[in-house]
Amino acid sequence: MPDLTEKDIRSLEQRLLGRREALRGIIHDALIETRREEYIGLAGQVHDSGDESIADMLLGIDLSQRERELTEMQDVEAALERIQGDVYGICTDCGDPIDRARIEVYPTAKRCIRCQTRHEAERRGGKDYTPSL
Numbered sequence: 417m418p419d420l421t422e423k424d425i426r427s428l429e430q431r432l433l434g435r436r437e438a439l440r441g442i443i444h445d446a447l448i449e450t451r452r453e454e455y456i457g458l459a460g461q462v463h464d465s466g467d468e469s470i471a472d473m474l475l476g477i478d479l480s481q482r483e484r485e486l487t488e489m490q491d492v493e494a495a496l497e498r499i500q501g502d503v504y505g506i507c508t509d510c511g512d513p514i515d516r517a518r519i520e521v522y523p524t525a526k527r528c529i530r531c532q533t534r535h536e537a538e539r540r541g542g543k544d545y546t547p548s549l
């Protein structure tokens with residue numbers, strides 16, 4: 417049984433919906449900005465090649481930021497789906513209720529703190545996990 421009341425879930429749902437809207441706006445603006453930069457990049461390429469490394473560096477930072485936003489968007493969507501499916505607040509790994517304080521701070525949490533800690537340790541120890549920058 418999740419430790420959350422119907423009212424808690426509704427208020428968390430509102431927060432998630434608000435966050436989804438904000439992320440949509442950010443991602444939308446970023447796409448437009450990226451297209452604009454690509455255009456400027458192409459136009460400036462001929463006489464501005466000296467700045468290439470800086471541009472690459474900025475693009476790298478930008479992409480990891482975009483990636484975080486997209487990942488968060490997926491997490492938010494998944495949390496909203498769990499609310500729809502009536503399994504919100506329940507750990508997807510062990511089926512125990514997720515600590516209420518954790519959900520309040522981190523409404524997209526899908527694992528209890530115990531499973532999340534184990535999951536992250538496994539990822540860090542895994543061969544395919546290479547920290548980016």
Ligand SMILES: [Zn+2]
Pocket residue numbers: 507508509510511512527528529530531532
């Ligand atoms: Zn768990």
